[in-house]
Amino acid sequence: MKTWIGVDIGTTNVKATAIDETGETVAHASAACVTYHPKQRYVEQNPDEIYGLFVAVIQQVSEQLRHKNASIEAIGLCSAMHSVIPIDARNRRLTRSLLWADNRSEAQADALKTHPILAKLYPQVGIPAHPYAPLTKMVWFREQKPAVFSKISRFVSQKEYIWYRLFGKFQIDYSMASGTALLDNRRFRWSALAMDYAGINASQLSDLVPTYHQEKLTQRSLAKQLGIPVGTPFVIGAGDACLANLGSGALETGVTTLTIGTSGAVRQTAATPARDPQQRLFTYVLDETHYVSGGPTNNGGNVLEWLSKHLLLKDTSELLAMAESIGAGAEGLLFVPYLLGERAPVWDAHAYGSYQRLQWQHTQAHMARATLEGVLMNLNQIRQIIDSQLNKTRILHANGGFTRSKFWVQLLTDIFNTPVRVNESNESGCLGATLLAMKSLGKLESLEAGVHQYVRFADTYHPDPSQTKVYQKAQREFVKAMAVR
Structure with missing residues (x-):
């Protein structure tokens, strides 16, 4: 039996679901996330804890599939959008992950609302001025934490953090990038206007890739830990808002x-x-x-x-x-x-x-x-x-x-x-990630065909x-x- 796994890296739970070629769910696992509130308006998670949950749910699903003699064709990823993790020059995180609900950058969002740049920026990036956007949190670091800001080599999301731990590459799909308020989402490139406003450059952001981008897991020790074959394709997928629509x-x-x-x-x-x-x-x-x-x-x-x-x-x-x-x-x-x-x-x-x-x-x-x-x-x-x-x-x-x-x-x-x-299923993010993976590997002619079938x-x-x-x-x-x- 061939199966496809979708993993939804949420802020409440990390979930993984495997479906067979008929669309039946044949394995599922879920793990609850811990959220921290160190100060009023602060909402954070530990990226290493989330990575641990990511590993755990794949382990559980792969174990269930082994008992059914099922093979894994690919793993697609879905992730909550708008998280921000500052990384230093040695690729170590400097803080916990700031989530979309973190409102510490209210003042920076208020300032952006009244700044003349917004009239040009919104048509490029399509994201309203609000503290949920990573752009405003980057400005917050620059203005409120200059000592930390000076050490930041790059900003990443929780999904990029996990992708780096899997493949040693800082890559971000167009979908997750479009939630940062830094992507020119018609041209699929980082907005010079947004980067200049944040006080950063393109080298401090991950490499942009399509949502169908694949990497094969070649680390034997990691594949063994996850319980999956060496060479299993991972499809980078998209953000949860997009994959919820697809799924x-x-x-x-x-x-x-x-x-x-x-x-x-x-x-x-x-x-x-x-x-x-x-x-x-x-x-x-x-x-x-x-x-x-x-x-x-x-x-x-x-x-x-x-x-x-x-x-x-x-x-x-x-x-x-x-x-x-x-x-x-x-x-x-x-x-x-x-x-x-x-x-x-x-x-x-x-x-x-x-x-x-x-x-x-x-x-x-x-x-x-x-x-x-x-x-x-x-x-x-x-x-x-x-x-x-x-x-x-x-x-x-x-x-x-x-x-x-x-x-x-x-x-x-x-x-x-x-x-x-x-x-029928509330796991629309997992299913959406699976459909993107199927399209990436040529299993589906189009996303519309996948929706009709699954x-x-x-x-x-x-x-x-x-x-x-x-x-x-x-x-x-x-x-x-x-x-x-």
Whole structure:
């Protein structure tokens, strides 16, 4: 039996999934990541710990495959985007990895927002000015840690760090590079404008390679440690936002993906990059002919966790049941979910959350309903911007932990007034990495063919007209509430 492995190097978990040639999952492993918060606004991980988890999940999957007498054709990589690790001249890391959620560079992002360079930079790189972008963190090192900055030989992401440990090469795929705010993503080269602003040069960034780039693992000791044959091809793959779109089957015009895990995102794939005049959308590279544009939210499933642990003190299943007992619109109660600042659609790290129009009759159940509605209406704002810049959404492909709740998915359908198709598997990043690997090795003629053959769906939900009418009005009120922050 021939198998293909996709590895998703996330910030919550590192996961590996093997599928056979029919698309059936034949092996899976997952390991939880540890995140550090040494100071307020700081969010870090230890790159060596993440590498250890990467090794562990491949070991576990390869062991499962051995018991099934299965061979490994290739391993494709998916990774969370926007991490930053400074490396010295001896290729040693100088700090832990700064994650996308790390907001220490707020002041640098604020300065970029008002700098004249942004009018030229955004059309090149397609990334809004925000502390999630590695560009602003590089400027932070230069301005706030000059002693460290003087020792930095290069900046890398977690994925580049792992790739270097596997192959001894600093290489970055177009997709991960497009998330740095340093890549001219139409010309597939580092932006001189961005590098000059950061105070670095191209030698301090990894070599750019296509997302189909392969390297074969030739280190016998490492291959033995991973439990895979010497010469196994690794395909560098792409960033998680792009591979989630690919793995969820969202390549056709008018198909939009929505993911809610800890955070969330809405994205569309197109042949050209989106460039929102108001700079509210990102654009990442899947490959040279597929761009993924959209908006991420900081506030997804973590908002329900906050409600559970800090406010209502009930478990999430009880909160969902309470919310379901209340009618659409929560009797006028509105919730703006910006508990962790926000990326799209406002791109304001200083934004804050709030309940608005709170009155005597509102109960805990109303608060639960309004909280879920607020998260979804914020995502709907992002969807509307995408529709205006690319193509009108005709169907949503949904994945993430929230799809385990039929009530929550139906709520999404009603608020978006759009049919929702739920992916059978929530491992869209792993599957996307696998499809890229298959295309790289000639197993697939095109990514579209891979989607048709390997992406599967569970249930499809349709809007309830009586509910959507309520939410069309509520959405207009939510937009007004967003402005109060």
